């Protein structure tokens with residue numbers, strides 16, 4: 001092979017699994033790779049040949065299984081003594097890079113495959129804790145694989161060819177129609193399919209809204225404090241800063257909001273993240289009055305609005321004023337965050353900018369995924385999944401509350417009516433918090449204090465109280481019980 005006859009990645013074609021050439025000469029990969037080393041000064045030539053061969057194997061340019069030319073042929077072709085080639089083959093065989101059999105020739109060994117560079121996995125995943133109460137992940141084993149696979153088969157059979165082309169940047173009409181029905185029914189949203197965008201989760205919805213606000217001159221938004229750390233980073237990506245705003249018992253405190261120059265806020269009214277407060281009817285009305293008075297917007301992050309256990313569902317804020325509230329949700333808690341599938345309902349004033357941003361960002365959401373999810377919703381599979389998760393998570397919540405009562409008597413547990421985590425305030429005797437956290441960490445329990453979600457300005461008394469955000473959805477009841485017991489034992493120890 002000539003130097004110019006490489007494949008697109010610049011590697012010899014043989015390294016990609018084509019039939020290996022076993023002869024020397026211009027058709028041999030070894031010939032090409034060793035040519036520069038063969039013209040090294042005589043004293044260094046042997047070592048250079050070995051180094052070049054070793055490097056070629058290590059980097060995968062000579063793939064495992066590639067048969068090398070005979071020492072005689074290669075030596076003749078490179079114009080070096082046969083002894084140098086024999087020596088190189090022997091040395092690399094001893095090192096495990098090559099293998100040879102009596103009379104069977106020499107080829108690249110298989111063990112070196114591991115030497116190819118491997119992609120690292122930087123996914124945020126739980127560390128190897130004995131018990132992990134970090135909130136944010138549902139039980140991924142509840143993913144409905146069979147129903148999903150059936151929907152996938154159905155969609156592949158029925159999808160018109162044109163749906164495989166670039167979509168409407170808002171999403172497939174079929175899915176937007178299905179979502180409009182679903183969200184109106186389940187969340188009381190005023191859902192015009194023309195104003196729904198299919199997006200990559202609440203995360204992308206947040207950034208898209210950030211861009212739209214920025215374009216209207218709003219370079220800062222108010223954000224709940226304590227609140228989701230995601231909001232700060234996602235708005236920052238759109239050049240919008242977040243201004244931490246305090247909470248009271250009814251939700252985001254309205255007085256301080258009126259005193260700031262911000263004209264938009266991001267809120268989690270169904271189940272405030274992380275405190276679990278459900279915004280009162282009064283606070284909802286006040287928030288909307290405020291938005292109208294400043295000609296601003298409320299961004300409703302309905303991140304776990306599907307899960308409520310003991311009380312009547314609280315409808316989405318968006319239903320009260322769809323021209324002031326942008327509403328975002330996703331399947332991250334109900335199916336799996338890895339699907340990166342969500343929706344955004346936008347007020348008319350923001351719609352054009354948001355749609356254009358979505359178009360220039362990625363030309364629309366993957367259409368197969370959209371069609372699949374549309375079918376999943378249309379056939380009632382999504383409702384079934386929500387009911388199944390609801391049952392499982394209610395049991396886990398009850399288990400966690402009972403375990404806390406048993407092992408940490410006197411604790412106050414709040415935010416339990418909905419969502420996938422609770423707030424537990426342990427009695428003073430378990431404090432100070434720093435010591436408590438150090439002890440449970442030593443025992444292999446991963447747990448987040450409420451303080452971790454707060455900007456410095458939040459009124460979360462430092463020191464004595466132990467206030468924990470305990471995610472339970474991803475843990476089986478047995479693991480929840482074992483985890484709480486471990487925490488208690490760590491403290492006693």
Ligand SMILES: Cc1ncc(COP(=O)(O)O)c(C=O)c1O
Pocket residue numbers: 136200201202203204228230268273301303329330331332337342
């Ligand atoms: C409050 C809140 N909002 C938004 C998100 C991002 O959700 P998504 O996966 O839908 O982008 C998260 C992720 O955990 C979250 O906790």
